[in-house]
Amino acid sequence: xxxxxxxxxxxxxxxxxxxxxxxxxxxxxxxxxxxxxxxxxxxxxxxxxxxxxxxxxxxxxxxxxxxxxxxxxxxxxxxxxxxxxxxxxxxxxxxxxxxxxxxxxxxxxxxxxxxxxxxxxxxxxxxxxxxxxxxxxxxxxxxxxxxxxxxxxxxxxxxxxxxxxxxxxxxxxxxxxxxxxxxxxxxxxxxxxxxxxxxxxxxxxxxxxxxxxxxxxxxxxxxxxxxxxxxxxxxxxxxx
Numbered sequence: 001x002x003x004x005x006x007x008x009x010x011x012x013x014x015x016x017x018x019x020x021x022x023x024x025x026x027x028x029x030x031x032x033x034x035x036x037x038x039x040x041x042x043x044x045x046x047x048x049x050x051x052x053x054x055x056x057x058x059x060x061x062x063x064x065x066x067x068x069x070x071x072x073x074x075x076x077x078x079x080x081x082x083x084x085x086x087x088x089x090x091x092x093x094x095x096x097x098x099x100x101x102x103x104x105x106x107x108x109x110x111x112x113x114x115x116x117x118x119x120x121x122x123x124x125x126x127x128x129x130x131x132x133x134x135x136x137x138x139x140x141x142x143x144x145x146x147x148x149x150x151x152x153x154x155x156x157x158x159x160x161x162x163x164x165x166x167x168x169x170x171x172x173x174x175x176x177x178x179x180x181x182x183x184x185x186x187x188x189x190x191x192x193x194x195x196x197x198x199x200x201x202x203x204x205x206x207x208x209x210x211x212x213x214x215x216x217x218x219x220x221x222x223x224x225x226x227x228x229x230x231x232x233x234x235x236x237x238x239x240x
Contacts, residue, residue, distance in 0.1 A: 015091060023090035026100060038093030039068070043144070045094060053146030053177060057154045058162065060137040063172070065146035066094050069101040076105035081136040086149040088113040108136055116148035117184040119216035119223075120191055125156070126210060132161045147178035148185045155192060159206045166196045166206075184225045194219060 026032050039045040045068060052071060054064035067075065072083065083102055088111070090096075102109040112131060114120070141157075143149035154172040158164045170192050173179045181189050199209030 015089070018091040019089055022093055022095050024096065026096050035093035035097050039097055043092040043094045048145075053150075055177070057157065057172065060139060061154065061157055062138065062140045063146060063150040063154045063177075064140060064142045065150075066142055066144050067098065067140065069097050072098060072101035072107065073105055075140050076107055080107060080138050080140055082108040082110060082139045084110045084112050084135070084139055084141040084153070086112055086114045086141065086143040086153060110135065112141075112153070114143070114149040114152055116143070116152075117187060119187055119219040120152070122210060122214060122216060125214075126207065128156055128160050129207070132157065145178060147180075148173070148188060151177055151179050152188045166192055166200050170196075182225065186225055187219065187223045190219060190223045 022035070022038070026035055040049075043066070045066065048065045049068060052064050052067070054062060054071075056062050062075070062080075064071070066087070067083070075083070083098070085098070087095075099109060101107075110131075112124075114124070141150055141153045151173040155169040158169040158172070159166065170189070173181070173189055173192070175181075179185060179188075194214070195206060195209055198204075198213050199206065204213065
């Protein structure tokens, strides 16, 4: 928590040190114990062991919080073939444990970085058809808590691959999954609202709207989050 009061340069160097520590294979019992301790108590994995926030979106797609090695193994036994990691930086013991578990159980591990508090990146959105085509299904997609980025990915999957209406896709971003619409993470809802208003209602296909109409800078400039919702999401339950 004290990290946020450090100068940006110090925060950057600390982050790079965490990545250097965890973005490498686990070697030895002490390193394995450290990875598990970091996953459980620093990355809040102890709560995810009790509740994985895992739901089936379609026959091909599951969504969840960051899976433990045991949950990775269970997905493989159930016929899963790919795990999509939305978290980006390898800053916690969860990352090498997950990578190792995927290798052990023959699962592909794919990165697709999404942000929970920023307007979705246009290039990332336009690259989704290729991503969805190349994945080996069934797929489990996860962020840290399974609430925000996993919900956005699921909504995008429904819009782009399944061709559903935005109203149905929007259900993937709801309090049912722990998503707070009026926190900073609500910019993801505002993104879908913008497509419904500027695209779907005008008969414009989603990817055409992204390419020709969508303005992420304007969306970020105009979105305003609620104070109390942001306090709960960012400070109390420590969303990533």
